[in-house]
Each structure stands twice: as C-alpha cells, then as structure tokens.
Amino acid sequence: MKNFIENFGKKIVAPVYYFGSLILLIGNSLKKAFTERKRENILKHIEEIGINSLPLVGVIAIFTGMILVMEIGHTLKAFGAETYSGALVGLSMARELGPVLVALTLAGRVGASIAAEIGVMKITEQIDALKVLAIDPVSYLISPRVIAGIFSLPALFVISFFLAIGGAFLIGVFLIKIPSGQFLYQSFRFISYKDFLVGFIKVIVFAIVVINVSSYEGLKAKGGAEGVGDASTSAVVKSFFLIILTNLILTGIFYFV
Amino acid sequence: MEIIKVVNLKVVFEAKVVLDMLNLSVEKGESIVLVGSSGCGKTVLIKTIIGLIEPVEGEIFINGQNILNLPEEKIREIRSRIGMVFQNSALFDSLTTWENVGFYYLYHTDKSKEEIKKMAIEVLENVGLEGVEDLMPEQLSGGMKKRVSIARALISRPEILFYDEPTTGLDPITSSNITSLMKKIHLKFNTTDVIVTHDIKLAREISDRIGLVENGKIVEIGTFDFLREKSNHPLIRSFVEMEGKNE
Numbered sequence: 421m422k423n424f425i426e427n428f429g430k431k432i433v434a435p436v437y438y439f440g441s442l443i444l445l446i447g448n449s450l451k452k453a454f455t456e457r458k459r460e461n462i463l464k465h466i467e468e469i470g471i472n473s474l475p476l477v478g479v480i481a482i483f484t485g486m487i488l489v490m491e492i493g494h495t496l497k498a499f500g501a502e503t504y505s506g507a508l509v510g511l512s513m514a515r516e517l518g519p520v521l522v523a524l525t526l527a528g529r530v531g532a533s534i535a536a537e538i539g540v541m542k543i544t545e546q547i548d549a550l551k552v553l554a555i556d557p558v559s560y561l562i563s564p565r566v567i568a569g570i571f572s573l574p575a576l577f578v579i580s581f582f583l584a585i586g587g588a589f590l591i592g593v594f595l596i597k598i599p600s601g602q603f604l605y606q607s608f609r610f611i612s613y614k615d616f617l618v619g620f621i622k623v624i625v626f627a628i629v630v631i632n633v634s635s636y637e638g639l640k641a642k643g644g645a646e647g648v649g650d651a652s653t654s655a656v657v658k659s660f661f662l663i664i665l666t667n668l669i670l671t672g673i674f675y676f677v
Numbered sequence: 678m679e680i681i682k683v684v685n686l687k688v689v690f691e692a693k694v695v696l697d698m699l700n701l702s703v704e705k706g707e708s709i710v711l712v713g714s715s716g717c718g719k720t721v722l723i724k725t726i727i728g729l730i731e732p733v734e735g736e737i738f739i740n741g742q743n744i745l746n747l748p749e750e751k752i753r754e755i756r757s758r759i760g761m762v763f764q765n766s767a768l769f770d771s772l773t774t775w776e777n778v779g780f781y782y783l784y785h786t787d788k789s790k791e792e793i794k795k796m797a798i799e800v801l802e803n804v805g806l807e808g809v810e811d812l813m814p815e816q817l818s819g820g821m822k823k824r825v826s827i828a829r830a831l832i833s834r835p836e837i838l839f840y841d842e843p844t845t846g847l848d849p850i851t852s853s854n855i856t857s858l859m860k861k862i863h864l865k866f867n868t869t870d871v872i873v874t875h876d877i878k879l880a881r882e883i884s885d886r887i888g889l890v891e892n893g894k895i896v897e898i899g900t901f902d903f904l905r906e907k908s909n910h911p912l913i914r915s916f917v918e919m920e921g922k923n924e
Contacts, residue, residue, distance in 0.1 A: 540770075544765055546769055549829075551728070552760070553756075553781045555784050555785075556749075556753075
C-alpha cells in the first residue's frame with residue numbers, strides 16, 4: 421500500500437516538477453538572451469536552425485500545399501467550388517499548418533541535435549567545466565539558440581507559406597484546372613494581417629518551447645550513449661506534444677477569446 | 678592559514694547518503710590527496726566544494742567565505758580563483774586546443790584573440806606542449822588532453838587546483854610524467870592542490886597529507902609516513918603493501 425501511494429505520488433509530482441523546471445529554464449534563457457553581452461555564437465546557430473533547415477522545410481511546405489489542394493480541390497469540385505481551394509490552403513498555412521509544420525521540422529531536425537549535443541557535454545563533464553570557468557551554461561548554450569530560433573523561425577514560416585501556395589498552385593492550375601488568376605486571388609483573399617501576426621507569434625513561441633525543451637532534456641542526460649539517445653528521443657516527443665498543446669492554447673486565445 | 682574548510686557536509690542522491698557529515702580542512706599551499714574505493718564519495722566531495730553539487734547540510738568555506746550562502750555572481754567570482762582538472766579532461770569538442778585553454782579569457786574579457794592565443798601558447802608550454810595549439814581535442818592523445826586540461830585550469834592563475842583522477846586511464850610512463858608535471862606546477866605556482874586518485878604512487882609522491890574516504894566520511898588522514906606507521910585500516914594497509922611491492 422505504501423509503495424502504491426509512493427508511486428502514485430511520484431507520477432503526480434513528476435509532470436508538475438517537469439513543467440515547473442521547464443518554465444524556469446524558459447524564463448532564465450529569455451532573460452539571459454537579452455542581457456548577455458557575448459553574442460558571437462548567434463550567427464552560427466542561425467545558420468544551423470534557419471539556413472540548414474530551409475531545404476527540408478521548403479520541400480515539406482511544397483508537398484503539403486500540393487496534398488492540401490489535391491484533397492480540398494477534389495472535394496470542392498463536386499460542388500463546383502474548386503476555385504476556393506487556394507483560399508483554404510492560404511488560410512490554413514498562415515494560421516495553423518504553416519507554423520506547426522515549421523516547428524515540427526525544427527523539433528525533429530534541430531531539437532534532437534541540441535539534446536544530443538548538450539547531453540554529450542553533460543555526460544563528458546563539459547557542462548561542469550563551463551561552470552568551473554565561471555560560465556553559465558544557460559547563457560552560453562541555450563540563450564544564443566533561443567535568439568537564433570526567434571529570428572529564424574518567422575523567416576522559415578514566411579518562406580514555407582509562399583512555397584506551399586506555389587505547390588498548391590501547380591496542382592490546382594495544372595491538375596484540377598482552376599484558372600491561375602482565380603487561384604492566386606483566392607489564395608490571398610481571406611488572409612488578414614491578424615492571421616499572419618498570429619502565425620508569427622506562434623512560430624516564435626514554438627521556437628522558444630522547442631529549444632528549451634531540447635536543451636532541458638540534454639541537461640538532464642545521464643549515463644552514456646544510451647542516455648544521450650534517450651535525451652534526443654525525449655526532446656522530439658515532448659517538443660511535438662508541446663507544439664500541439666501550445667498551438668491549441670494560442671488558437672483558442674487569438675480566435676475564440 | 679586555512680584555505681578550504683568543510684564542516685559537517687552531507688550530500689544525498691535519491692535517498693542514498695553519499696557524503697555523511699564529512700569534515701575537512703586544507704591549509705594554503707598544501708597538497709592533499711583523497712583516496713578510497715570507487716563510489717565512496719571522493720569526486721562528489723570535490724564537486725561539492727566547487728559548487729557543482731548542492732549539499733543538503735553543512736558548510737563550505739573558501740578563504741573564510743561560506744560559499745553556500747553566496748549569490749551566483751559571487752560564487753562565479755570565487756570559481757575564477759579555482760581550477761579543476763576533470764577525470765576525462767572535459768575539453769570542449771568544438772574548440773581548438775588554444776581556444777580551450779584560453780576560453781576563460783575569450784568569454785569573460787575583451788582581450789583580442791591574438792593576445793589570448795599568445796597567453797594560451799605560453800601556458801601550454803608550461804605543461805610541456807608545443808605546436809598543438811591549433812589542433813582539435815580529438816587529435817590529441819589521452820596524456821596530451823590531460824595536459825591541455827591542466828593548462829586550461831592554470832591560465833587564470835588559480836589559488837586552488839582540484840584534480841579528479843588525473844592519471845586514470847594513462848599508461849605508466851604518461852602517468853609518471855603527469856605526476857611530475859603536477860609537482861612542478863604546485864611548486865612553481867604555489868597552488869593549493871586537492872587530488873582525488875586511486876594511484877598510490879601519485880599519492881605518495883605529491884601529497885603533504887593523504888585522506889582516506891570511506892562511506893562518505895574521511896576516516897583516516899595524515900602524511901604518507903604517518904599512515905604507513907600508525908594506520909590499521911585495511912585499505913591503507915593494502916595501499917602501503919602495494920606501494921612496497923612497487924618499490
């Protein structure tokens with residue numbers, strides 16, 4: 421009975437502890453992002469997070485645009501409303517799919533690598549070595565990545581939006597035979613400034629979440645190679661979950677409150 | 678003069694008591710070696726003293742200042758007067774040898790890279806390494822990594838140097854060279870050294886005092902000769918016998 425209560429208690433406390441620690445880390449990394457004077461690593465991280473992610477984000481965006489218009493256009497054609505396919509693609513890419521796809525790509529590609537890199541540093545005592553050199557690991561390892569993410573993800577979001585429209589255009593115009601002018605007009609017709617603003621806010625929040633979750637998992641890594649592998653897996657799984665959860669909350673706040 | 682004083686230190690990891698009301702005092706300029714079986718808490722002790730592990734009880738004084746009550750900025754300031762050589766060297770993989778050695782100055786000061794590189798090369802020469810400044814850590818041998826790690830600890834001219842298993846994993850000749858280097862540094866820079874090791878030869882050669890850690894406590898402490906003559910502790914006896922065979 422005592423064991424049962426202990427285990428039950430641990431299961432309740434663990435997620436509370438996790439979220440509490442994560443929120444503290446996010447606060448700390450953001451504070452240090454704006455107060456730290458050494459910023460030379462930021463360009464390196466922008467290259468890693470932004471530029472190197474561009475090919476993958478681009479291909480995913482084009483394919484997503486194509487798939488969306490195949491599904492939507494085909495269905496709408498039955499009602500003679502296929503010209504509205506572009507509107508649905510544009511709206512969903514600006515408000516929901518675009519930010520989420522960019523963030524999921526970041527979590528899969530960069531999140532795992534951040535967790536692995538910091539995990540190896542933790543296991544090989546490089547994190548301890550930083551502390552002994554009077555260097556705060558959050559300032560040196562996490563904050564520059566957070567800044568790089570805050571700059572890179574909005575850019576990736578805008579690029580992915582236009583590439584998705586481009587992919588959708590190819591299928592809509594050449595396969596479903598929607599007039600090209602009509603398709604482009606409908607693609608942008610219903611998108612407001614607010615939709616883009618919400619998209620930007622979402623990708624910035626996602627960048628902060630993914631980079632901090634991945635760093636936190638790396639900092640918690642234990643043991644050897646297996647511990648680093650576990651940290652990477654955990655970083656991706658938890659980032660995916662938190663991206664979807666945060667998206668739900670932000671959509672609720674911006675469109676239903 | 679007492680430079681390190683540890684009072685009733687208790688460290689617990691997931692309900693396991695690792696350090697149990699441990700007391701230790703180290704004089705300025707002294708070289709103290711901590712020996713003991715694996716898992717007895719030697720490394721935890723030095724990591725706790727430099728603030729990498731938080732104790733649940735006790736006090737740690739460095740130069741008379743209780744570091745457990747200090748804000749993070751003050752602790753960082755104290756750490757800048759401490760050097761640590763880690764068991765696996767803990768060199769930063771993404772930096773060159775000179776950047777590893779000069780990292781303290783690269784991060785904390787506005788000195789030019791050229792100036793810091795010059796300082797790093799000078800310290801590398803002090804530890805017997807020449808022409809390796811532009812190599813990456815993976816291009817160095819185990820002994821060279823250890824020397825670079827010592828150089829990194831030395832560059833800020835620390836008052837206290839902590840060594841965690843400095844000769845573990847090295848061949849006997851390299852191990853002997855590292856021991857000589859540690860002695861040379863101790864004399865040249867007048868550092869206070871706290872060394873954790875299993876290497877009884879190193880302990881004998883370099884120590885002013887040897888402390889035996891067992892079950893999270895220091896159970897015996899004294900000079901090598903004192904322990905050899907007076908101690909009946911089985912671990913000390915086996916160390917003494919091992920050393921006798923080596924002679």
